[in-house]
Structures are given as C-alpha cells and as structure tokens.
Amino acid sequence: MNRTRRLRKKESIRRLVRENSLSVNDFVYPLFIEEGSGIESEIESMPGIKRFSLDRISSELNEVVELNIPSILLFGIPADKDEEGTETWNDEGIIQQAIKFIKKNYPSLYIITDVCFCEYTSHGHCGIIHNHDVDNDSTLTNIQKQVISHAKAGADMVAPSGMMDGTIEAVRSVLDNSGFEDLPIMAYSVKFSSAFYGPFRDAADSAPAFGDRKTYQMDPANREEAMLEAKYDNNEGADILMVKPALSYLDIVRDLKNEFNKPIACYNVSGEYAMVKAAAQKGWIDGEKVMMESLTSMKRAGADIIITYFAKEAAKILNK
Ligand code: PBG
Secondary structure, eight states: OGGGGGSSSSSHHHHOOOOOOOGGGGEEEEOOOOOSSSOOOEEESSSTTTTEEEEHHHHHHHHHHHHTTOEEEEEEEOSSOOOOGGGOOOTTTTHHHHHHHHHHHHHTSSEEEEOOSSSTTTTSEEEEEEEEEOOOOHHHHHHHHHHHHHHHHOSEEEESSSTTTHHHHHHHHHHTTTOOTOBBBBEEEEEBGGGGGHHHHTTTTTTOSOOOOOTTBTTOOOOOOHHHHHHHHHHTTTEEEEEEEGGGGGHHHHHHHHHHHOOEEEEEOHHHHEEEEEEHHHTTOOHHHHHHHHHHHHHTTTTTTEEEETEEEEEEEOOO
16 A cells, blocks of 8 residues: 555654755845834734834844844835935935944844835835826836945845836846946845735835725736746846745745746745734634744745744744
8 A cells, every 4th residue: 555654653754754944044034124213113913023213123133143044124114205205215314224234233144125115105105106106117217226225335135126117127237337236136026916915014104095006016816927027027137036925825936936047035924924923812823833834835835035024933943
C-alpha cells in the first residue's frame, strides 16, 4: 500500500522531509513614522503596531536590530498635506529625516521606502487629480522627484506603490540619470484594490476622501492581468516583483515565481494582520500558530521576501 504516513511518524522525520521553512532573513518590517515629537500612538485596529515620531522610535529600532530582522519599509505621515503631496520630495521631509537618522544610528538596517502620495495628499489619492481621477503621466513626474529625494537621503531601495503605468521605467531612468544606477527597485507590481488595506488607511491616515482606487489598483478577480502587470515591471527593470495583499492572492505569488527569475515579495497587509489578532484576542484561534502557518504558506507559494507586521513576533519564535 502507498503509505505517506510513514514519513510523518515523529517530529525528527517530519523535520527531515519538510519542504519549506521560514527564516528571519525573509522578513521586512513596516514602520509608520509621523512628523512631530513625543508621538508613540497605538493603532487600534493593529494591536502591537504603533505610529512613532523620530524622537521616540529608538526602542523599536533597537528591537528590530536585536531580532536580526534585515530590513524595514518606511511610511511617512507628514504634518501638512496638499493637493499634489509636495512634502514627498521635501529633502527635509519626515521620510528624508527618518532615512538619515536610521542610516546614522542603525547602519545595518536595510531601508526600503514606500513611494506613494496617498499619505501626503489632501484628497488621499495616490497622485495628481484631474477630472476626478488620478492623472497617470503628471503623477510620474512627481514620483521621480520623490524617488530622487529618498535616494539622496540614503534609502537603500525604493518601492513605488501607486500602480501608475510606466512607473518602473520612469523611476529606473531618473535613478540612472542621477548617479543612482545601483539603487534597486521593488515594484508593487500586482497590487489589488483590496478591502484588506482598511486598518492601514487608519494607521497612515490615507483613506481616499472621494471614490476609491479602482481606476489604478487591480481588480481582485483578475489573474491574467496580474501576469501582464508583472511582465511590464519586469521589462521596465524592476529588481523585485511584489504581490499585495498576500493571503488571498497566493495563486498570483506562485504564478510569478514560476514565470520570473527574480525575487518575489508578498505583502502580508494590515487587514490580514488585524483578523488574526482579533480572532486570537477573542480566544477563537491560536494567534501564534495561525501567524506561523500563514507566513509559511507565503513561503510555500513562492515568496522569497515577506513584508509583515508579524516580523518581530515571528522572529522571536524563529530565534528561539
Ligand atoms: C499605498 C499603500 C497602501 C498600503 C501600502 N501602501 C494602502 C492603499 O493602497 O490604500 C497598504 C498596506 C497594508 O494594508 O498593510 N501607499
């Protein structure tokens, strides 16, 4: 008889035949940095995650370094917003200050910056509004200004997340023409228009004031189009291709892994985090086990890099 159970008899043999395992090397930890001072505020819908001002962020960064998490993804929350999000390319803006502070005090941390406008625009959309919609090509010009400002401040990698067409080409060319030819791009290639971003929009104060993001983020029903998005970004010179959210889109992660010879990242987003935390708080699931199981499923689907709010918690378990 075929007996697959033979190799499941003991933990030691299960370890030997285990196909995928998580490592702290897989993790990128997102951080919300708010302009101002004395800020360390809990995000209600994301237990354990806070918004920090720069003067209060050291204990968090010490912990990330001690846990050996290699990288952080920075989101800025500026004091002032305007129509175009001009603060995004202010060389003394909150993200630029954060990059310089972290580079100086935590040189081992690899700094990735989220490149977008929704936290910086008064209307909360990811670019310049013309006729009640985000205008693609004029937004590209502002993305270029933002990217150069991040690069000059010392970012190690940029991650454009706005889903404008031609972003990667625009970013690659401006970096190459400005002496940053070695700065890599992680493309939010396949970013779906998802209700799983709900808690993030509270955390980053970035909910759109009118309408939704369906004219730029992808329809969750589409798989062929996901491949097209990734192909364009691949051809335009993205170094890493990302799928977002993660859990409801693991088929897309696997599609990309099979098709491209580049590292694949997935973003385990705020709503995915919040659901686990909420159910665990109610005692309905074992939060730690569900966390490790879902992170492992991302690895199994083909993710080389996992961006996750669970990074610190999972690292504590993995480092044991
Ligand atoms: C846009 C951006 C979003 C997230 C990361 N970058 C949200 C959006 O499109 O509204 C979501 C992250 C998360 O939910 O954890 N700059």
